[in-house]
Amino acid sequence: MPELPEVETIRRQLAPRLEGRRIQDARSHESEKFTPAVAAVGTAVQGLNRKGKYLIAPLDDGRELIVHLGMTGSLAVTPAIPDDPYIRAWWQLDGDEFLAYRDIRRFGRIRCVPAGQYDAIPTLAAQGPDALSPDFTAEAFYQAIRKSRRRIPTQLLSQKPVAGIGNIYATEALWIAGIHPAKRRISRAAATKLHIALLDVLEAGLANGGTTLRDYRDAGGGEGSHQHALACYGRSGRPCRRCATPLRHRVYDARTVTFCPLCQPR
DNA sequence: CGCAGCGCCTGAAGGC
DNA sequence: TGCCTTCAGGCGCTGC
Numbered sequence: 001m002p003e004l005p006e007v008e009t010i011r012r013q014l015a016p017r018l019e020g021r022r023i024q025d026a027r028s029h030e031s032e033k034f035t036p037a038v039a040a041v042g043t044a045v046q047g048l049n050r051k052g053k054y055l056i057a058p059l060d061d062g063r064e065l066i067v068h069l070g071m072t073g074s075l076a077v078t079p080a081i082p083d084d085p086y087i088r089a090w091w092q093l094d095g096d097e098f099l100a101y102r103d104i105r106r107f108g109r110i111r112c113v114p115a116g117q118y119d120a121i122p123t124l125a126a127q128g129p130d131a132l133s134p135d136f137t138a139e140a141f142y143q144a145i146r147k148s149r150r151r152i153p154t155q156l157l158s159q160k161p162v163a164g165i166g167n168i169y170a171t172e173a174l175w176i177a178g179i180h181p182a183k184r185r186i187s188r189a190a191a192t193k194l195h196i197a198l199l200d201v202l203e204a205g206l207a208n209g210g211t212t213l214r215d216y217r218d219a220g221g222g223e224g225s226h227q228h229a230l231a232c233y234g235r236s237g238r239p240c241r242r243c244a245t246p247l248r249h250r251v252y253d254a255r256t257v258t259f260c261p262l263c264q265p266r
Numbered sequence: 267c268g269c270a271g272c273g274c275c276t277g278a279a280g281g282c
Numbered sequence: 283t284g285c286c287t288t289c290a291g292g293c294g295c296t297g298c
Contacts, residue, residue, distance in 0.1 A: 001291065033274095053292080071291060072276080086276095105275045107292060123293060150269075157292075167291065214278080214290085253270080255291070 002069040004131055004164030005205030006216050006224065007053050010075055013219035014099075015048040017077050018057065021093040028089040031106060037089035039112035040065045052127050052163025064115045066124070070107030072215040076100050104215060127159040131202055136162055142191035152194075153181045154253045165198065168211055168233045171258055173197040175232035180264045181250070181257040204229060232258050 002010070022044040028034040043059035050056065055075075057065040067075065076082075078098050081090050089101040089110055101110065111121055118125040128144055129135035144161035145152070155161055156170040165173075174181055176197035179190055186194070210216055210224030213234070217223060231241050236249035240260040249258040 068293080070275090070293080103275095104277075105291090107275065109293085122295090148268080154269095159293090254272095256289090 001071050001166055001168065001213075002073060002210070002216055003053060003166035003169050003205070004050075004202055005169070005208075005226065006210035006218075007050055007055060007069060007164070008132070008206055009210045009224065010069075010219045011048050011050045011055060014075060014077065018045045018093075018099065019047050021045050021095070021097075023091045024094055025092040026090065028110070029106070031088075033106060033109040034088045034101075035110075036112040037065075037091065037101070037110045039063075040091065051124065051130055052159055053166070054121070054124050058115060059112075062115055063112055066111040066113065066121065067101065068109050070103060070105065070109065072105045073101065073103040073108035074215075074217045074219075076102070076217075076219050076221060123159055127163040128161050129163065131162050131164040131198060136195075136199075138192040138195040141195045142188050145186065145191055149184050151181065151252050152179060152183050152186060153255060153257050156198075157255065162198065164202070167255055167257070168213075168230070169198070169201050169205060171233040172201040172231060174257070174264065175260060176200065178263050178265075180266045181252055181259050182266060232260070234258065 023040050026038045026041050028037040040059060043061045046058040046060055048057050053068060055067045059065055078100050081098055082100050086102045086104045087100050088103045091099045093099060113120060141161055145155055148155050153170050156165045173194060177193040179186060179194060205211060205226045208224055208226035208229060209218060211226040212223035213227055235247050236258045237246055240247055240263060243262050245260055245262040247258050247260050249256050
């Protein structure tokens with residue numbers, strides 16, 4: 001499941017290979033989630049940016065091509081259209097290469113919109129500061145969390161207090177910060193701890209090239225290695241690495257969250 | 267406007 | 283072996 005470290009890994013790999021390339025042709029799966037891919041034909045890609053989990057490619061006609069990888073999406077530059085039933089869209093680039101979008105579960109989506117006009121992409125329009133941007137400060141984070149009465153993990157996944165967090169890095173950061181996942185309000189001190197924990201786990205994930213549990217692949221088809229560094233996510237029943245208490249998991253708002261009942265008191 | 271609940275998707279894994 | 287159920291979960295949408 002591509003979260004910020006996975007999407008940023010892909011962005012860094014693709015940006016130099018896409019900048020300045022003209023899109024000669026494109027095809028997509030018939031779903032409206034993907035058909036906007038074709039609208040970029042005839043334009044040139046000016047770069048590749050990222051906001052939260054969204055990849056944003058400015059085009060030379062004033063529009064932006066936006067790709068969200070959903071749960072199982074990946075992008076790769078290839079010499080030919082891959083012979084793969086899960087390719088949901090491809091763009092033919094000048095120089096006879098292809099940018100291929102693969103997405104087994106089709107949870108991702110592709111949009112082509114006037115630059116900065118995100119009303120058709122509500123989560124992007126409403127999301128908070130990207131976790132790696134200078135706008136993501138402990139104080140802004142605390143104030144954003146104070147505004148909602150939802151559980152902290154649910155708030156993190158909403159992309160509103162901060163953009164780019166998914167269930168894996170949320171679970172890890174809550175464990176590091178010692179915050180029970182059922183909590184709805186936290187102190188300024190706890191918010192500061194969580195802010196630091198989020199930055200730490202995202203930086204570690206990025207340094208490890210992302211987390212590959214099943215489907216995630218980078219733009220070169222490679223796997224990340226951060227799955228070996230996970231201390232809490234997916235470890236329910238196994239001993240906490242701080243206190244050896246067996247970790248537990250519970251479902252909150254349709255999300256499984258693993259936590260340490262001792263290190264993360266209610 | 268905030269929020270809860272549902273639907274979208276498919277492969278892997280486990281039960282019988 | 284094969285069928286069935288459950289699970290993974292980000293986000294758009296609907297309705298309260």
